[in-house]
Amino acid sequence: QVQLVESGGGSVQAGGSLSLSCAASGATFTSLAMAWFRQAPGKDREFVSTLGWSGAIKLYADSVRGRCAIARDNAKATLYLQINSPKPEDTAVYYCAATRRWSSAAGSLTETYEYWGQGTPVTVSS
Numbered sequence: 001q002v003q004l005v006e007s008g009g010g011s012v013q014a015g016g017s018l019s020l021s022c023a024a025s026g027a028t029f030t031s032l033a034m035a036w037f038r039q040a041p042g043k044d045r046e047f048v049s050t051l052g053w054s055g056a057i058k059l060y061a062d063s064v065r066g067r068c069a070i071a072r073d074n075a076k077a078t079l080y081l082q083i084n085s086p087k088p089e090d091t092a093v094y095y096c097a098a099t100r101r102w103s104s105a106a107g108s109l110t111e112t113y114e115y116w117g118q119g120t121p122v123t124v125s126s
Contacts, residue, residue: 002024002027003024003025004024004096004097004116005025006021006117007021008120009094009121010122011122012122012124012125013125014125014126015085015086016086017083017085017086018084018086018124019081020081020082020120021079021081022034022036024096025077027098029074029077030054030074031053031100034051034079034096035049035050035051035099036049036096036097038090038092039092039093039119040089045095046061048060048094049081051070051072052102052104052107055071055072055074058070059104061108063089067084068082068083069081088126090122090124093119094119095119096116097117098114098116099112099113
């Protein structure tokens with residue numbers, strides 16, 4: 001069974017930097033395509049970023065494009081997300097997700113992913 005454990009959440013100041021990690025276990029990491037989603041209070045879960053098995057293809061939501069970077073370290077079985085100059089609207093619970101069946105066309109959809117972490121809360125204060 002694939003297990004995903006997020007870390008790095010907490011409180012950050014707007015304009016600073018936000019870094020999250022997701023450690024995966026229970027499967028060969030290179031068999032998993034990975035993604036980050038987030039859910040703000042009272043809102044639906046939304047796509048943030050995804051990358052394929054090798055990390056060569058990366059996709060970003062419009063809300064974070066240009067100030068966000070997703071990366072994976074296959075040797076450490078870890079997924080990363082960095083958001084530069086976070087804004088109060090980035091406040092949410094951030095979830096790591098994984099799938100063995102990925103395509104760039106469906107990479108932003110929650111239904112693409114069969115494995116989810118428990119989430120790590122992030123609060124961005126102005």
